[in-house]
Amino acid sequence: MIFLVMPAFALSIIPIILIEAIYISKTLEISRKEAAKIVAVSNLVSTIVGIPLTWVILAAIQIITGGGSAYGLSSALTKALAVTWQAPWLIPYESELHWMIPVAGFVLLIPFFFASWWTEYFVTKQLSRTLEAALIKKTTRNANLITYSLLTLWPIGMLMIPNA
Numbered sequence: 001m002i003f004l005v006m007p008a009f010a011l012s013i014i015p016i017i018l019i020e021a022i023y024i025s026k027t028l029e030i031s032r033k034e035a036a037k038i039v040a041v042s043n044l045v046s047t048i049v050g051i052p053l054t055w056v057i058l059a060a061i062q063i064i065t066g067g068g069s070a071y072g073l074s075s076a077l078t079k080a081l082a083v084t085w086q087a088p089w090l091i092p093y094e095s096e097l098h099w100m101i102p103v104a105g106f107v108l109l110i111p112f113f114f115a116s117w118w119t120e121y122f123v124t125k126q127l128s129r130t131l132e133a134a135l136i137k138k139t140t141r142n143a144n145l146i147t148y149s150l151l152t153l154w155p156i157g158m159l160m161i162p163n164a
Helices: 002-028 032-064 076-083 094-127 133-151 153-160
Strands: none
Touching (some): 002 133, 094 153, 133 153
């Protein structure tokens, strides 16, 4: 899934930086230029380091806990497990991938949100030492809530558009 998710993140990085920079500029009362610099650096770090590292951890957990095996899709439970527990590395049920990929992508947005938030909080805190840490934490969380809400449009669109 990392090979399918990363292109969406790459295509979305510029709008994400713009949206988060506007929000952070207004909330932290800093210039748009300073906010854009901070947001660009923090988002690049979260995209290049945070997201892939989170995926590696999730894939390792999947494999260690037995999620690397095919259990079939014969029930609602096995279908749910196939797109949650096995979301980092989908078992190639070829005829079902049209819905499994977007649902697994949606599921992965949850841990990726936390990875992005924490990574961006840490980077922003390092770049903005004069700002209060609690305010940075809250602001980076809210900025990521906004942009991750928009990122859900990728899997939703894939589910709604035939042959996406």
